[in-house]
Amino acid sequence: MKEEKKISSAVIKRLPKYYRYLLILQQMGISRVSSNDLSKTMEITSSQVRQDFFNFGGFGLQGYGYDVSLLVKEIGKILGMDVTHNMIVIGAGNLGQAIANHASFEKRGFKIAGIFDNNPRHVGDVVRGIEIMHIDRLTEFMSQHPADIAIITVPREYARDVVDKAIRLGIKGIWNFASVELDVPEDVAVENIHLSESLMALTYKMKEKRESKAAKAKTQA
Amino acid sequence: MKEEKKISSAVIKRLPKYYRYLLILQQMGISRVSSNDLSKTMEITSSQVRQDFFNFGGFGLQGYGYDVSLLVKEIGKILGMDVTHNMIVIGAGNLGQAIANHASFEKRGFKIAGIFDNNPRHVGDVVRGIEIMHIDRLTEFMSQHPADIAIITVPREYARDVVDKAIRLGIKGIWNFASVELDVPEDVAVENIHLSESLMALTYKMKEKRESKAAKAKTQA
The missing domain is CATH 1.10.10.10 (Winged helix-like DNA-binding domain superfamily/Winged helix DNA-binding domain)
Structure with a gap:
């Protein structure tokens, strides 16, 4: 070790x-x-x-x-992949449902245990055989189905509250799509997905390609 | 420069x-x-x-x-953010719609110009005021509304085909969510979002936290 x-x-x-x-x-x-x-x-x-x-x-x-x-x-x-991870998805909008639907996760030992939202429009819908539950049922759910990872796909203004709640209920890993910095206890891990950073990395590469093409054209002229 | x-x-x-x-x-x-x-x-x-x-x-x-x-x-x-980028979304499932809905992009000079899918179930739906079009209309669309970035949110088996088509139509940047390696011409940039890699980075961090906690407990015992 x-x-x-x-x-x-x-x-x-x-x-x-x-x-x-x-x-x-x-x-x-x-x-x-x-x-x-x-x-x-x-x-x-x-x-x-x-x-x-x-x-x-x-x-x-x-x-x-x-x-x-x-x-x-x-x-x-x-990588800690030799244990099965039980995940809950908090935020059942398009992004949350897309992540829950991502079939390849399960092959790698990640299991979606529950999906939660505070929007009655989503509650009761079924994603990959799992019924979307109201966020108010999270405490009850976690006492019966302890999960270790929470996937945060709520709008950023809700993110900190649901993360705090999830951590109080025993979550040890936060996969954060909410584009907001999180303060978590020392024993909780966070991994952020910042889509905007990735998109900017793309425009940087595009600019590089444009400039190298222009420089080449100039040399040949 | x-x-x-x-x-x-x-x-x-x-x-x-x-x-x-x-x-x-x-x-x-x-x-x-x-x-x-x-x-x-x-x-x-x-x-x-x-x-x-x-x-x-x-x-x-x-x-x-x-x-x-x-x-x-x-x-x-x-970062190449001083120019406005026009983007098309190819793949209007949950992930594609989630990305198209990501409001913060527009503030940063990224504009969703069109959304495409081959599934009649999605065609005609409206996301952020944009009607989802059938992928067969991509050529016609690009001739009238040239875009420079394609966001690829189709299932992986379709990714290479739609990327080739998009590049033939003038796309210079590929934001790839399809978890598949792409071969593109030299003047085209690719940025991949590998969700599974991010999730593994999280489980690695969780394992580190567990181990350091266990080590600490041992020292104190």
């Missing part, structure tokens, strides 16, 4: 991506993969791949490629 | 986050901000903030704080 602690934050950021690619390889029935092949999809150097896997310790012999199943298992363990 | 090129990719990744915080400050009527205050929300050191802004060149005098409006303007320019 001490060894795991030493993994740098840069490597940690790459782990979910490794895991995602390795799952695809596994589904395709590919049992071994070279650092070179992984480096192309990961957009890093193959020596970086080797160094990453060396840090976790003994994932394969260089030259023979890495054992895909072993990597999936070990990286999955580091 | 040459100067901008030198901005490292690590800084580039921080720019959308800076921009988001600075917009919030601007909305709150705050005109100056210190590197120290920014560093807290950015979760980096204040000297890193100073170095980042120094790299862009002259955003304020250290000690007097930075001019928020100037930063918004200059970082906005670097």
Whole structure:
């Protein structure tokens, strides 16, 4: 366990991506993969791949490629994917329903246990076989079906209140789509999805492409 | 322009986050901000903030704080936010409608021009005043309302086809929610949203919290 602690934050950021690619390889029935092949999809150097896997310790012999199943298992363990996570969705609008519908989560050990909203228009609707409940029933629900992750897809003005409530009821991980900064106790983890940041990253890349095209045209002129 | 090129990719990744915080400050009527205050929300050191802004060149005098409006303007320019982007949404399911509904985009110069789907069930519905059109009308639409960004919210099996079509019609930026790798021409930018990677980052953080709590309990025992 001490060894795991030493993994740098840069490597940690790459782990979910490794895991995602390795799952695809596994589904395709590919049992071994070279650092070179992984480096192309990961957009890093193959020596970086080797160094990453060396840090976790003994994932394969260089030259023979890495054992895909072993990597999936070990990286999955580091990522906390070896336990099943029960999730509740708070906010059953389009985004909440889209996330609840995201079939691939379940294959990876994430289970949607309940969906909640305060809007009577949504309550009673069924998403993936789960009836949307009124948020007032959250306390009762959590006492019977303890969940560990809350997906926050409410409008930002409600986010802090529902997060506080969820944490009081035992939630340990907040997947936050509400574009608002959250203050949580030390033992609660938060992961934010900031759609606007991603969109800005796109326009930055587009600007780069425009400028490099213009520069090229100028050189050729 | 040459100067901008030198901005490292690590800084580039921080720019959308800076921009988001600075917009919030601007909305709150705050005109100056210190590197120290920014560093807290950015979760980096204040000297890193100073170095980042120094790299862009002259955003304020250290000690007097930075001019928020100037930063918004200059970082906005670097991010390609000084031009209005017209976007089309391809895939009008829950996720597509959720993205189209995301009001904050428009304030930042992103305009949803059209929404498309191949499912007759969605066609004719209205989202934010825009009627969902059948995907067969995309060519006609783009000839009359050229857009530069396509938001891809179709199921993954359709993604590559609609992306190819959108690019043939002049789209230069792909915001991809379809969890599938895309091959695009050199002058087209792609930004992927991998929800599953974000969720795994959350479970990793949760595991870290559990382990550090357990370690603490052990020390105290």
